[in-house]
Amino acid sequence: MAPKINYKDSVAVIGAGAAGLYAADILMAQGLNVFVLEASSRSGGRIRSFSSNDITNNNATAAYIYDNNYPPLxxxxxxxxGDIVYGSDSALGKIISVLSIxxxxxxxxxxxxxxxxxxxxxxxxxxxxxxxxxxxxxxxxxxxxxxxxxxxxxxxxxxxxxxxxxxxxxxxxxxxxxxxxxxxxxxxxxxxxxxxxxTVKTNTLQDILLSRFNNVVNKVKLNTPVASIDYSGDSIVITDINGKQYQAGKVIITVPLTVLKDGDISFNPPLPATNATAASKFGMDxxxxxxxxxxxxxxxxxxxxxxxxxxxxxxxxxxxxxxxxxxxxxxxxxxxxxxxxxxxxxxxxxxxxxxxxxxxxxxxxxxxxxxxxxxxxxxxxxxxxxxxxxxxxxxxxxEPFIRGGISYPLVGATHQDRINLGTNVNGKLFFAGEATDTSGDAGTISGALNSAERATTDLIKSITG
Ligand SMILES: Cc1cc2nc3c(=O)[nH]c(=O)nc-3n(C[C@H](O)[C@H](O)[C@H](O)COP(=O)(O)OP(=O)(O)OC[C@H]3O[C@@H](n4cnc5c(N)ncnc54)[C@H](O)[C@@H]3O)c2cc1C
Structure with a gap:
């Protein structure tokens, strides 16, 4: 089948939380060649549910305290x-309704x-x-x-x-x-x-998310923290912490605000002041x-x-x-x-x-x-x-690749700052993730999903004009 959008390069998505999975899903449905790099050993990001896997293996870490001999009752x-669905007709509410959960x-x-x-x-x-x-x-x-x-x-x-x-x-x-x-x-x-x-009654949010985006989850490259993105040339070069390089024509970055602000990923050239200043207007504690x-x-x-x-x-x-x-x-x-x-x-x-x-x-x-x-x-x-x-x-x-809860506006932040945070750079770097949502749902799962729609629409427009 011919691709719906004629674009020869790959699109990289950084991060496999709700925003990254949905962004990849939308782009793949348009026939684009997408790959997803995720730093941790699992997809889902800040959506994580206690699962049967936790009962059989003790997955406890510094962040995760539990005893698999005493699982929750x-x-x-x-x-x-993330646990509460804000809005029965929000982006998350709709996914759950469509699945009749x-x-x-x-x-x-x-x-x-x-x-x-x-x-x-x-x-x-x-x-x-x-x-x-x-x-x-x-x-x-x-x-x-x-x-x-x-x-x-x-x-x-x-x-x-x-x-x-x-x-x-x-x-x-x-x-x-x-x-x-x-x-x-x-x-x-x-x-x-x-x-x-x-709240969901019987199915976990993690299962809902991963089954909804099952086609993407299978393609996510886990344990791949991105360390740098060089977008100075025609082709963007993404390097992970082990020095392995990946090439793409466009990148969607969905990492948490802490990760972006702390400079885990170095950008060449550095991010413009529009995005960098906007990031400083929000906290993530x-x-x-x-x-x-x-x-x-x-x-x-x-x-x-x-x-x-x-x-x-x-x-x-x-x-x-x-x-x-x-x-x-x-x-x-x-x-x-x-x-x-x-x-x-x-x-x-x-x-x-x-x-x-x-x-x-x-x-x-x-x-x-x-x-x-x-x-x-x-x-x-x-x-x-x-x-x-x-x-x-x-x-x-x-949690090493999250390091906090949700983004929130510090005193002095305006709506324009949210817009600036998610503004694309040179039609090459696009930003999604809950912190970049501009529809009022920042800090929520629906906000992450909405941001994926905004960023992918923007990206597709940069190809089709
Ligand atoms: C305790 C808690 C309670 C919450 N409660 C609710 C709630 O009740 N309702 C609600 O709607 N929302 C809630 N939220 C918020 C909701 O979970 C998030 O808004 C949403 O899941 C964020 O999705 P995301 O895709 O933007 O980011 P994330 O899910 O954080 O995904 C980003 C991904 O990027 C990866 N990453 C980081 N650095 C790198 C790197 N260098 N290279 C590659 N990958 C990287 C991370 O590992 C992560 O998987 C809660 C959050 C927390 C923490």
Whole structure:
């Protein structure tokens, strides 16, 4: 069959996360000759789910803490990275709907809020001025035009700061003193999909992504970190860390913002100021995911999220409407400073910071979290004894080719900076990846997918004119 687009050179895609896989898929469907270079030993990037492979081989690394003798108990997907589908009609939402994969709407759950050392539902907090100040800020967030931090824009009392941080800032990638209020607001305004928050019920996001892009996954060259890209001549020369060279006519770079900013890939000539300056306007801070199983659900089986923690800014009730057998799992997501503090703990002891936080909020029985947490068992002289809490966690800061969570606008960043970050260089270098999304979904899986569409459209245009 004749190629749909007449282009004799190859196109290289750097990185095999959601953006790289989708970009390669689009270009291959147009008949282009595409190859994908991925630094790590797997495709998927920041989409990574606990899988049966983890149970059979102990894949634990410095970033990935778990014990394959004690896998998570839930009969629902356990996500180590991206987990919530933002928007039923978003790019990710559509992929999942087309595949008819069942989802759970977290809007049907009852959220709980920690404030002043106490826990209550929204109706329980009704009339509390601090609670109302945070919720009012969130309900009018998208109209905020203050190019100051979320903390400064909201101006809530110290009692409400953790609640503000967890609901209005952690969600966008870092703490409220760093994330720009107008930066996030501008992106929320641009979003074209609904505001539903969903989880997948039975299939993991990793399986969904890899099966959707199965044709590309088979072609990805793993364990190939790109060290330099020389685009000074007609043909672009890409060199990996072992000195192996690859040639292409055009390149799509989808590496995380940290990797780009830290200069893991050297460019000849250097990237223009447009792109380099734009990169400095965004942050990408540590990210930590922890999955903790308990012997009973002491926070409420109908709970969706528990907001307002300090070490755990976001607790999600992992089994909500997803389990038939076991609904006693908390999924903790921290970005920025709390993630850094969890990351600094040796080995698996980060779980103690989380258990202590929960103990102070649920103090019965000397601390419900420490009382009910699932523990490892050793048999001494025939007597089984419980030892350490069981935890599965992923420290994205320690993942060598990711080194953080998601990109977010620093104070001073504008929408034009997102556009500049993804601007192609000389019709040769194209940029995709969540940080370069300009449709309001940066920092999400849908943002990564949208960016692939934008970059490939741009690339095809550079060929067809
Ligand atoms: C803890 C956590 C929770 C999240 N929660 C959500 C959520 O609930 N919902 C949501 O929608 N999104 C969420 N996200 C964000 C979402 O996971 C990302 O936005 C998305 O997966 C990013 O895709 P990407 O393709 O842009 O980048 P990545 O998935 O990071 O892919 C980039 C790839 O480039 C590779 N690479 C790096 N350096 C090199 C190099 N030198 N050479 C070759 N390859 C290289 C990396 O190994 C990686 O595979 C979360 C992220 C984290 C970390």
């Amino acid at each position: 839930g009969d629902f997907p356990v996500e180590l990275g 069942p989802m759970v709407d977290l809007g049907g759950a009852t959220d709980e809020f920690f404030l002043g050392g106490q826990v209550n539902t929204a109706s329980g907090w009704q009339g509390d001025a601090d609670f109302n100040a945070v919720e009012n800020f969130i309900s009018t967030f998208s109209s905020n035009t203050n190019n100051v931090s979320i903390q400064a824009a909201a101006g809530v009392t110290p009692r409400a700061q953790n609640l503000l941080n967890s609901q209005a800032s952690n969600l966008y990638g870092s703490t409220y003193d760093l994330v720009s209020a107008s930066g996030v607001a501008g992106e929320l305004l641009l979003r074209k999909h609904d505001t539903k928050r969903l 540590p990210a930590f995911r922890m999955i903790v199983d308990f012997k009973t659900n002491f926070w409420g089986s109908n709970s969706g999220f528990l907001w307002g923690g300090s070490f755990g800014p976001q607790y999600m009730n992992g089994g909500f409407n997803r389990t038939t057998t076991y609904n006693s799992t908390l999924v903790i997501t921290a970005f920025g400073q709390p993630a850094k503090q969890l990351s600094m703990q040796p080995g698996s002891t980060a779980v103690n910071l989380i258990l202590n936080e929960l103990n102070s909020l649920y103090p019965d029985r000397g601390g419900m979290a420490s009382y009910w947490v699932r523990k490892k068992v050793v048999v001494t002289n025939g007597v089984p004894q419980e030892t350490d809490p069981i935890v599965t966690s992923y420290d994205w800061f320690k």
